[in-house]
Amino acid sequence: MANLHPKSGDPKVTYEYRRKKNAEEMRMQVITFTMMIFFTVIAFAAVGAGFSKWFVVPFVLLLAVVQVIFQLYYFMHMSHKGHEAPQLFMYSGIVVAFVTILAFLTIIWL
């Protein structure tokens, strides 16, 4: 169907093309994997260095969010075509969860 990512069995997608795509994708995966390890090291370092917790907590959370995005897009292939519906629902879910947490933070607890 609409799932025309490089690994599909579509004969119209040539072998050369698929090889090239796969190599490209592999390169991106290695790069993101390295960056993810790097981020993890930074996160540990930030905690170890003893900065104020008002810096460390948001910083580690930010790194975590970036890692989740890497995971989704480069390892779980969300960047490929045919993933529009999952994207829509994931982002809607994130918005709903965010509004809920925002409301709890602002009008119940603070």
Next chain:
Amino acid sequence: MSSIAHTQKRGFTSTVWEYLTTVDHKKIAILYLLAGGFFFIVGGIEAMMIRIQLAVPNNDFVSAGLFNEIITMHGTTMIFLAAMPLLFAFMNAVMPLQIGARDVAFPFVNALGFWLFFFGGLFLNLSWFLGGAPDAGWTSYASLSLASEGHGIDFYALGLQISGFGTLMGGINFLVTIINMRAPGMTYMRMPLFTWTTFVASALILFAFPPLTVGLFMLIFDRMFGSGFFDVAMGGNTIIWEHFFWIFGHPEVYILVLPAFGLFSEIFPTFARKRLFGYSSMVFATVLIGFLGFMVWAHHMFTTGLGPVANAIFAVATMAIAVPTGIKIFNWILTIWGGSIKFTVPMLYAVAFIPSFVMGGVTGVMQAAAPADYQFHDSYFIVAHFHYVIVGGIVLGLLGGAHFYWPLMFGTMLSEKLGKITFVLFLVGFHLTFFIQHFLGLMGMPRRVWTFLEGQGLETGNLISSIGAGLMALGILVLLVNIVITQKNNIQVGRDPWKDGRTLEWAIPSPTPFYNFKQLPLVRGLDAFWIEKMEGKTDMTPAEPIGDIHMPNNSFVPFVISLGLFIAAFGAMYHADEGKDWAIPVLIIGMLITFGAMLYRSVKDDHGYHIHKEDLLDEAEGGTR
């Protein structure tokens, strides 16, 4: 397994067994209709008792405690166990046919969803016989519900938890079905509006039910396992329940009303014999209502003291919802405008719906103004408002939809004459009951009040209201008679009985074959069947040659999984009681049944079966087999 055996006559036991194990969306729809109809009657009887109690001042028809139980169960039953399953009945019966699918995406999960709902509802209603029903209102606000004695609230929390699982599964199933299983040519912008509203309502279920699940688990743990989420003395916060409940509860009303809008959007074009006016703006409005539905929950809590900023934000967001709703109203009116109108029973319900629902919508905007809401809050004005939207929107939609889709579900046509009697009785009764309640509220009658005193000017209004409720009950009785007579006579009316069917569900033979479409149809535009009719064809153009059809096997496992949770719920509820040592073993046995059944399902391969091409061709030649 022979395919043709399904169409042969069955004995009673075999029919029961078929329905206990079925995974066919059309049969599950009938199960939802029966169960939802049953709970609708139960909720209706509770409503009658409320109105009898309030008919005259100082009445003692029921005691104050029992009255609290009745109003709680009336609300809970009508929302969770009547309106939702009845809408699920239509979604199951119609949506797969409208998009040209042979079944929903996960037939097994579909059956599981029904049985979970059914056992949850059964559990909740058993409270009447096992020491008292829940009595903290359908909203079950935490401080009150934590203080409530006996097991009523436990029944509420556990029962809704189980039936909520079922609803969530149903919603996800519909989403996957609509995204993945549309017939060739059925693009998103060619989907009939009922499919669109099912889609958006299912997305709302997906996002709205988890907060309810979380809130109910907190309530269950606070009441049964000694936690303190809502207990202020233990450092909890009672307001958290209100937020969780309304983050679920407000989208819930859109989950209910959107499919009803969808039903009307099918009825109007059919009987005005005119394309739905402003199709794309209808889709846009549906999605926008779904989106805004998550931004407004705190308008139920203006008086809890959120502060002026929060109140103002939620007030404005709430008023914004009137815009897409207005778009819909005008589109429906313009659909009828200039049409060649046929006033059948479904069309009567649809036409009556517009003014009734608008009245409910207008009082909604009145309450959205936060300062004014301080006056309306917890008065009968609120009761009048939400009954105008729920009865005037959803129940009229369900009744109209029932008449409209009866031929599709059962192959027979409900009597138009009796249908019109029901319509008149119900509509007059409805306005008589609830219109006057606006004024009772403005005169100061509080919501959920057990009785009132003489000489406060509330007697006449309440008496009128009770008479109206009686008329509604009469209308429903006539409908039941109508159903019995129609099914007894069993006159099959055949395909496209309204003669003006526009969408795919009317293009298939009646009674619908259990595999739905012999060949998947090619959809060439909005109102696919109408397009073919206008070109002088009687059938859809097939999009594929006749081939083998893969079908799922029936399964008894969904019933067993649900039964296990039902049993476990009793264990969870009674384990804290003195001298009930059997409770923990019952909890464990129940969970073992559920997980055992799930394991069995996971381990045992069930690949379904195929209907062979030859059988399909034979059937075509043999005519009525």
